[in-house]
Amino acid sequence: xxxxxxxxxxxxxxxxxxxxxxPLDRLFVxxxxxxxxxxxxxxxxxYWLGSIMIPVLILSIAALGLNILTGYCGQVSxxxxxFMAAGAYMAYKIATNFTWMPIPLxxxxxxxxxxxxxxxxxxPSLRIKGFYLAVTTLAAQFFLLWLFQKxxxxxxxSASGVPTAPPRSVFGELVTGAEATPxxxxxxxxxxxxxxxxxxxxxxxxxxxRTWMAIRDMDIAxxxxxxxxxxxxxxxxxxxxxxxxxxxALWSFCYINTVESSAFDIFRSFMILFMVIxxxxxxxxxxxxxxxxxxxxxxxxxxxVTTFGLPIATETISHIEFMAFGGxxxxxxxxxPHGLARLWQIAKEKLRLWPxxx
Amino acid sequence: xxxxxxxxxxxxxxxxxxxxPVLTLENIELGFGGVKAIDNVSFEVRKGEVLAIIxxxxxxxxxxxxxINGFYKPQSGSITFKGRKLPGMDPHFAAANGVxxxxxxxxxxxxxxxxxxxxxGRVLKMxxxxxxxxxxxxxxxxxxxxxxxxxxxVIDFLEIQAIRRTPVGRLPYGLQKRVELGRALAMEPxxxxxDEPMAGMNVEEKQDMSRxxxxxxxxxxTTIVLIEHDMGVVMDISDRVVVLDYGRKIxxxxxxxxxxxxxxxxxxxxxxxx
Ligand SMILES: Nc1ncnc2c1ncn2[C@@H]1O[C@H](COP(=O)(O)OP(=O)(O)OP(=O)(O)O)[C@@H](O)[C@H]1O
Ligand SMILES: [Mg+2]
Numbered sequence: 001x002x003x004x005x006x007x008x009x010x011x012x013x014x015x016x017x018x019x020x021x022x023p024l025d026r027l028f029v030x031x032x033x034x035x036x037x038x039x040x041x042x043x044x045x046x047y048w049l050g051s052i053m054i055p056v057l058i059l060s061i062a063a064l065g066l067n068i069l070t071g072y073c074g075q076v077s078x079x080x081x082x083f084m085a086a087g088a089y090m091a092y093k094i095a096t097n098f099t100w101m102p103i104p105l106x107x108x109x110x111x112x113x114x115x116x117x118x119x120x121x122x123x124p125s126l127r128i129k130g131f132y133l134a135v136t137t138l139a140a141q142f143f144l145l146w147l148f149q150k151x152x153x154x155x156x157x158s159a160s161g162v163p164t165a166p167p168r169s170v171f172g173e174l175v176t177g178a179e180a181t182p183x184x185x186x187x188x189x190x191x192x193x194x195x196x197x198x199x200x201x202x203x204x205x206x207x208x209x210r211t212w213m214a215i216r217d218m219d220i221a222x223x224x225x226x227x228x229x230x231x232x233x234x235x236x237x238x239x240x241x242x243x244x245x246x247x248x249a250l251w252s253f254c255y256i257n258t259v260e261s262s263a264f265d266i267f268r269s270f271m272i273l274f275m276v277i278x279x280x281x282x283x284x285x286x287x288x289x290x291x292x293x294x295x296x297x298x299x300x301x302x303x304x305v306t307t308f309g310l311p312i313a314t315e316t317i318s319h320i321e322f323m324a325f326g327g328x329x330x331x332x333x334x335x336x337p338h339g340l341a342r343l344w345q346i347a348k349e350k351l352r353l354w355p356x357x358x
Numbered sequence: 359x360x361x362x363x364x365x366x367x368x369x370x371x372x373x374x375x376x377x378x379p380v381l382t383l384e385n386i387e388l389g390f391g392g393v394k395a396i397d398n399v400s401f402e403v404r405k406g407e408v409l410a411i412i413x414x415x416x417x418x419x420x421x422x423x424x425x426i427n428g429f430y431k432p433q434s435g436s437i438t439f440k441g442r443k444l445p446g447m448d449p450h451f452a453a454a455n456g457v458x459x460x461x462x463x464x465x466x467x468x469x470x471x472x473x474x475x476x477x478x479g480r481v482l483k484m485x486x487x488x489x490x491x492x493x494x495x496x497x498x499x500x501x502x503x504x505x506x507x508x509x510x511x512v513i514d515f516l517e518i519q520a521i522r523r524t525p526v527g528r529l530p531y532g533l534q535k536r537v538e539l540g541r542a543l544a545m546e547p548x549x550x551x552x553d554e555p556m557a558g559m560n561v562e563e564k565q566d567m568s569r570x571x572x573x574x575x576x577x578x579x580t581t582i583v584l585i586e587h588d589m590g591v592v593m594d595i596s597d598r599v600v601v602l603d604y605g606r607k608i609x610x611x612x613x614x615x616x617x618x619x620x621x622x623x624x625x626x627x628x629x630x631x632x
Contacts, residue, residue: 013506014499202494206502207477207484210470214478217467224427225545226453226482235488282469 019201036190041183049182056295057186057193058250063275063287064200065243070273071281072204073236074216075125079137080244080272082144085264086114087245088252089154092259095166096156103168103176107192107249114245115238117144122237126230141269145261155259162260165253176253185254192250196243201284203239212236213282244272274325278332280339289340297324376597377405379438380549380581381426386435388421388605395421396432397605403549408575408582410592410613413602414625419585420462422602423551426583427452427459454482456548460538460555462585468527472537475526476512479544480505512543516570532563539570550574552584556591564588568595593617601625 020026040053066080091110094101101109121140125133148154155163167177174180175188203209211232214222223229252259271294279290298321305312312320332339379402388396396418403409411419424430425437428447437444440455447457458479467475484505490498513519516536521529526537535555542550555571556564572595574580586592592599592613599616601609608621616622 013503013510017499017502017506019494199492202492206491206494206498207481207486208488208491210474210478211481213470213474214467214481217469218465220429221461221465221467222478224429224449224453224459225479225541226450227478228450 017205019198019205033194036194037187041186046182049186052296052299054182054186054189054255055251056291057189058247058255059272059275059295060288060291061193061196061250062244062247062272063279063291064196064284065240065247066272067276067279067281067283067287068200068204068212068243069236069240071276071283071286072209072216073212073233073240075122075233075236076130076134077137077240078134078266078269078273079121079140079144081264081266081268082141083114083118083241083244084248084251084268085145085148085261086117086241087111087248088259088264089148090114090245091249091253092163092165093154093156095168095253099166103170103253104192106168107246107253110249111242111245114248115242118237118241118244119234122234125233125237138266141266145264148261162258165257165259168253176257178257180254189250189254192246196246197284197288200243200287204284208235216282274329276339278328278339280341281337283338283341285344286339286341289344293340294325297321376407379403380405382438383422383426384436384438386422386425386432386437388418388425388430388432394605396425396602398435399602399605399607400435401600401607401610403581403583404598406575406579406581407597408571408584408595410596410599411583411585411602412587412589412592412599416604417602418605419602420553423459423553423583423585426549426551427457453545456546457551458542458545458547458549459551460535460542460553462553462557464531464534464538466526466534466538466541469525471523471525472518472529472540473509473513473522475537475541476509476544477505479541480509482545508546509544512540515543515573516540532559535559535563535567536570539567543574546578547580549581549583552582554585554587556586556588564591571595 015021018026020029041049044053062080062084065083066077069075069077087107087110090113091106094109095103095106098106117140121137124136128136149161152158152161155161165177167174167179169175170188173184175184204212211222211227212235214225214227215229215232215236219229222232248264251263256263275290275294276287277290278293279288280286298318301317301321301324304310305317336342338345381403382400383402384400386396386399387394399418399422411422413419421430425432426447428449428451431446435445437447439447439452439457467478470478484501486498486501490496494502513522516539518533518536518540521533521537526534529537539552539555542552552571556567559567568591571582571584575582584596596613599609599611599613600607601616601619601622603621603625608625609616609619611619
């Protein structure tokens with residue numbers, strides 16, 4: 001009864017089209033963001049910030065990107081890791097060649113490079129769909145990683161092949177590289193996450209989002225309405241790859257502090273795909289829920305085992321992890337394709353009626 | 359003028375006078391492998407009329423609509439539209455020039471709400487660029503609101519206010535058909551192509567649908583081309599009827615003329631061919 005939709009009347013279309021149509025939702029999300037900015041850095045120790053919050057937020061950005069492509073536009077991709085790598089390597093090239101450039105711009109440019117590469121690999125989507133498209137993106141995954149590994153130019157001929165991320169500051173505070181404090185890196189990543197999430201929310205409720213969903217749901221009808229399939233799919237590939245590229249650049253600059261292809265291998269692609277499936281295809285919120293869930297599940301399992309001192313070998317835990325993932329993916333694909341986001345929605349619907357059964 | 363008004367007021371308003379042809383199809387041929395779906399068919403669609411295309415199953419009616427809005431390209435023949443004589447229509451050209459349609463097997467965007475389905479019909483009329491959309495502010499927001507206002511008019515007209523936010527996949531069949539009509543109307547079409555808009559409906563739903571079709575035609579002057587199997591409906595609402603059988607046109611005229619046509623009677627009673 002506290003959470004309600006009824007009785008909230010909109011007096012303008014602007015209000016009815018707002019990002020969060022229910023005031024309580026809006027308050028809740030603003031609360032979460034404020035908490036993320038103020039409370040989290042205060043209460044978290046170095047481990048929580050540096051090893052959990054930062055990577056989860058960065059992966060959420062990639063999940064948002066893949067969700068735009070797969071969840072909203074219906075184009076399956078297994079090349080997420082490669083587009084992340086493209087962002088990371090290009091951001092590295094730009095940062096080291098134009099040392100004067102502000103780091104936010106470097107990250108954005110890295111994203112744009114990934115977007116143009118995504119555009120190129122999106123071209124086959126006009127002709128091929130579903131499984132076969134997934135295979136082409138898989139080709140992108142292997143080809144791009146191979147390229148980044150083999151061509152020394154991408155790493156400025158570094159001897160080890162794994163250069164460290166250059167330290168850069170915003171407002172005089174180091175935000176990238178190993179020397180930066182976890183708080184600074186966290187806030188830097190958070191800023192990107194919030195801005196990109198708002199942009200994603202705006203895009204999917206506007207014209208471009210509707211063209212993506214139209215192509216996803218019924219491409220023939222979409223074409224006869226005047227939507228150009230190629231434009232639409234390519235825009236989804238480009239924007240999705242932009243998100244992945246930014247995510248990859250942040251991963252290298254603010255989390256692992258090195259630029260290396262092994263961080264963006266096929267397992268990364270699958271991880272992001274699982275996040276999107278479990279979180280909810282076609283949901284911005286779902287991208288976050290999925291990222292948190294998939295990233296935290298193994299950690300939670302480990303913690304349970306250690307806190308209760310269960311006599312389980314480490315390998316067994318990782319087997320359990322795999323089984324849990326497998327089970328979850330099957331569950332969500334079959335039972336609840338809209339993922340955690342949908343479960344959240346159902347919970348809200350229940351809450352709306354609570355404490356009355358009807 | 360006064361006379362025309364009189365004629366329209368009469369119950370059998372089948373002698374309404376119509377403007378020039380807005381769409382002319384000449385010698386259209388379309389085949390799939392060995393099957394001739396359309397065999398040398400010519401007819402014209404006149405401004406402001408309700409034209410029915412009828413014929414037995416597999417006669418080539420849907421294929422005809424598919425040629426008109428560019429989903430199929432005829433192997434030969436021509437389509438004259440907007441002063442251009444084309445060997446076949448381009449779907450984007452058709453949509454951009456006011457040709458909208460509904461499908462025999464509902465082709466809605468199932469994962470989207472009724473409102474979003476209708477808003478999708480406005481896509482070609484919206485042109486704020488990507489960056490504005492990403493901000494959803496200023497011109498982009500004004501544009502959304504402006505088009506939302508139009509879509510709300512369509513929603514009111516079709517009396518589907520209650521299902522505005524429902525994903526269309528969850529709606530019953532009859533309502534889905536109505537939403538599909540709404541999506542086509544949101545395009546502000548000059549020519550509306552309806553492929554069996556009343557198939558599978560009960561009598562009440564058919565009456566509603568007929569009313570909507572006629573109101574669209576009268577209030578907005580929209581030209582309507584519809585395929586329908588229910589002869590009662592066809593005779594009631596159409597100004598002119600084109601009859602197809604085995605891909606060929608066997609009659610073309612007012613409902614009364616067509617009803618009296620021997621070929622049509624044969625086709626419907628199933629007289630053996632040749
Ligand atoms: N895409 C296609 N591929 C192959 N054959 C087709 C195709 N579309 C139509 N046909 C064939 O063309 C012929 C005409 O089909 P069409 O769908 O136009 O008939 P119709 O008059 O709409 O019939 P109905 O009343 O059953 O809807 C049929 O024989 C059909 O099998
Ligand atoms: Mg048909």
